[in-house]
Amino acid sequence: xxxxxxxxELSGVTKVYPGSPVVTALDRTDLSIGSAERVAVLGPxxxxxxxxxxxxxxxxxxxxxxxxxxxxxxxxxxxxxxxxVRAYRLGFVFQQFHLLAHLDxxxxxxxxxxxxxxxxxxxxxxxxxxxxxxxxxxxLAHRPAKLSGGERQRVAIxxxxxxxxxxxxxxxxxxxxxxxxxxAIVALLTELADDGTAIVVVTHDPDVADRMDRRVLMRDxxxxxxxxxRSRAAAAEVTS
Amino acid sequence: xxxxxxxLARPATGHPQVRRSRLRIGDGFLAGAIGLxxxxxxxxxxxxxxxxxxxxxxxxxxxxxxxxxxxxxQLGAEGNLLTVTAGQSAxxxxxxxxxxxxxxxxxxxxxxxxxxxxxxxxxxxxxTAAVPVVDSGGISVMAAxxxxLATLGGSVARGTFLxxxxxxxxxxxxxxxxxxxxxIDQVPLGTxxxxxxxxxxxxxxxxxxxxxxxxxxxALVGFPVANSLLELGGHPTELYLRATPEQVPAVASxxxxxxxxxQPEGVQVSRPSAVLAARAAAKTAFTALFLGLGAVAVVxxxxxxxxxxxxxxxxxxxxxxxxxxxxxxxxxxAAQFLAESVLLSLLGGAAGVALGALATAGYAxxxxxxxxxxxxxxxxxxxxAVAVGALAGVYPAARAARMAPAEALR
Numbered sequence: 001x002x003x004x005x006x007x008x009e010l011s012g013v014t015k016v017y018p019g020s021p022v023v024t025a026l027d028r029t030d031l032s033i034g035s036a037e038r039v040a041v042l043g044p045x046x047x048x049x050x051x052x053x054x055x056x057x058x059x060x061x062x063x064x065x066x067x068x069x070x071x072x073x074x075x076x077x078x079x080x081x082x083x084x085v086r087a088y089r090l091g092f093v094f095q096q097f098h099l100l101a102h103l104d105x106x107x108x109x110x111x112x113x114x115x116x117x118x119x120x121x122x123x124x125x126x127x128x129x130x131x132x133x134x135x136x137x138x139x140l141a142h143r144p145a146k147l148s149g150g151e152r153q154r155v156a157i158x159x160x161x162x163x164x165x166x167x168x169x170x171x172x173x174x175x176x177x178x179x180x181x182x183x184a185i186v187a188l189l190t191e192l193a194d195d196g197t198a199i200v201v202v203t204h205d206p207d208v209a210d211r212m213d214r215r216v217l218m219r220d221x222x223x224x225x226x227x228x229x230r231s232r233a234a235a236a237e238v239t240s
Numbered sequence: 241x242x243x244x245x246x247x248l249a250r251p252a253t254g255h256p257q258v259r260r261s262r263l264r265i266g267d268g269f270l271a272g273a274i275g276l277x278x279x280x281x282x283x284x285x286x287x288x289x290x291x292x293x294x295x296x297x298x299x300x301x302x303x304x305x306x307x308x309x310x311x312x313x314q315l316g317a318e319g320n321l322l323t324v325t326a327g328q329s330a331x332x333x334x335x336x337x338x339x340x341x342x343x344x345x346x347x348x349x350x351x352x353x354x355x356x357x358x359x360x361x362x363x364x365x366x367x368t369a370a371v372p373v374v375d376s377g378g379i380s381v382m383a384a385x386x387x388x389l390a391t392l393g394g395s396v397a398r399g400t401f402l403x404x405x406x407x408x409x410x411x412x413x414x415x416x417x418x419x420x421x422x423x424i425d426q427v428p429l430g431t432x433x434x435x436x437x438x439x440x441x442x443x444x445x446x447x448x449x450x451x452x453x454x455x456x457x458x459a460l461v462g463f464p465v466a467n468s469l470l471e472l473g474g475h476p477t478e479l480y481l482r483a484t485p486e487q488v489p490a491v492a493s494x495x496x497x498x499x500x501x502x503q504p505e506g507v508q509v510s511r512p513s514a515v516l517a518a519r520a521a522a523k524t525a526f527t528a529l530f531l532g533l534g535a536v537a538v539v540x541x542x543x544x545x546x547x548x549x550x551x552x553x554x555x556x557x558x559x560x561x562x563x564x565x566x567x568x569x570x571x572x573x574a575a576q577f578l579a580e581s582v583l584l585s586l587l588g589g590a591a592g593v594a595l596g597a598l599a600t601a602g603y604a605x606x607x608x609x610x611x612x613x614x615x616x617x618x619x620x621x622x623x624x625a626v627a628v629g630a631l632a633g634v635y636p637a638a639r640a641a642r643m644a645p646a647e648a649l650r
Contacts, residue, residue, distance in 0.1 A: 059564065079569065080260065080569045083261045083569040084260045086261075086564070087567020088567070094649065098649070100562075112566060120266075
């Protein structure tokens with residue numbers, strides 16, 4: 001992995017939550033992720049996984065340290081600029097899907113482009129394409145309530161990738177799904193990397209972790225293990 | 241790389257400067273509308289306060305505008321009607337004016353028209369002779385000239401008015417209130433009333449004459465028949481006249497002497513439009529009161545909307561978190577909730593305007609008058625609704641914008 005390939009870089013990132021007692025969720029964490037990498041972040045509850053994901057996702061600011069996303073140092077950015085980083089560079093997939101109940105699948109996916117100022121027509125066109133790619137071309141006009149859990153998460157993935165982000169961040173994406181749906185979701189996520197999008201998945205699910213190329217194990221706010229499971233070439237074979 | 245079809249096109253290579261987040265105005269309102277669509281009943285209920293307030297204001301303004309239009313019609317837009325009486329004689333009945341009065345007054349140059357009526361004292365009007373005298377219902381009998389209607393701006397609701405021909409016969413035209421008292425609302429041939437000791441044929445019924453309510457309570461007969469059958473003696477008791485509007489005060493000042501040169505001090509001149517104007521002023525005070533009540537309802541409605549919006553913000557934490565994750569700025573989130581609040585209030589305002597217009601129309605229809613809904617009241621109603629919605633949305637929107645995205649998503 002050369003330097004240009006790096007889409008995400010954390011160095012010395014610390015996150016302390018004030019209060020009593022003071023909680024140090026992340027403690028001088030370093031992490032570097034290249035494009036098209038598939039990273040599983042593992043660890044027990046309270047180990048700082050979710051905080052790490054939020055900081056990578058610019059949803060939270062670190063107390064200390066440097067975060068670079070697609071080469072841009074984000075800690076000095078205003079809130080509006082951080083929002084722009086999310087709008088253009090990042091995609092999110094959540095355990096609870098977080099779909100808007102009163103919009104159909106197309107509008108839910110199109111919401112992924114809402115804050116870029118594209119016209120509704122452009123957004124919906126891109127959304128239909130993205131839904132096609134996640135295999136929901138036949139469910140365009142369905143509202144979330146009419147979709148199965150697996151289908152909902154596919155809609156959420158389509159929303160995350162419709163803007164072609166550099167990094168997709170997934171927080172327990174299979175947590176609310178049965179194992180068959182979960183496997184399909186993981187397969188879908190791993191395919192994303194084939195196009196150069198980096199995937200960071202926070203998970204408890206060993207099946208999910210097994211499908212990623214790299215495992216980052218956390219405990220007490222520190223990375224205690226960072227292991228390349230397989231090369232990307234080998235990973236490509238696995239997904240095929 | 242595998243040869244399978246690409247899930248995604250490659251992300252943009254290199255690291256170009258990230259652009260700013262942007263939300264189109266229309267999309268902001270669309271996002272706001274989603275909140276309303278999600279809970280339509282709640283939206284309708286919370287918009288109700290605004291609707292009631294605006295409806296009250298529009299209806300009051302509409303009805304008072306309508307009354308004003310009505311009043312202007314009554315005044316002939318000029319208020320140039322004058323009445324002349326000789327005051328009361330010793331026994332309390334209307335004193336007669338000199339026989340020459342009408343002709344003399346008609347010669348005052350600014351006087352456009354003049355007409356005389358003569359009160360037949362002691363005469364009663366009953367449906368039949370069998371009705372006791374005490375039940376005469378306070379209807380007075382007056383002799384009138386054919387020119388009365390033109391001078392007063394009155395009109396006939398049914399039948400015809402007195403003219404040169406029927407004035408010689410026992411024919412009577414009933415004022416609006418008198419007809420109602422007698423229970424007569426149609427004038428088929430042969431309708432009769434018992435008037436001054438004999439039967440008179442009813443030939444017409446008048447519409448209300450607001451400038452001369454005494455006509456409404458009267459049964460009108462021709463002067464010739466009043467003289468021959470009712471012993472009026474030809475003396476008028478009251479003159480109605482219209483003068484050139486600019487000359488009204490001047491005419492009023494010369495009227496007593498012109499009317500009765502022998503006893504000018506006994507002549508009373510009045511201007512009925514002044515009475516109506518005073519009544520209108522009293523109505524304006526009521527209008528202000530109702531507008532005030534409407535304003536209170538609107539304010540309470542605004543507080544209700546603010547309240548509902550705060551609840552909505554709390555309930556929709558996850559959505560706010562999601563929107564921030566999708567790249568929405570604090571400003572975008574605030575704009576969405578502000579738009580929702582404005583839409584909610586606008587909905588109430590529009591419903592209120594419609595309701596108020598309906599009430600005005602209903603009022604006008606029962607009065608058989610054209611409805612007047614002032615465009616300014618409609619515009620003000622909508623404007624107030626938007627302003628109240630914006631104001632009510634400020635705090636909830638700020639609260640939504642302040643939410644930390646990571647917290648909201650947890």
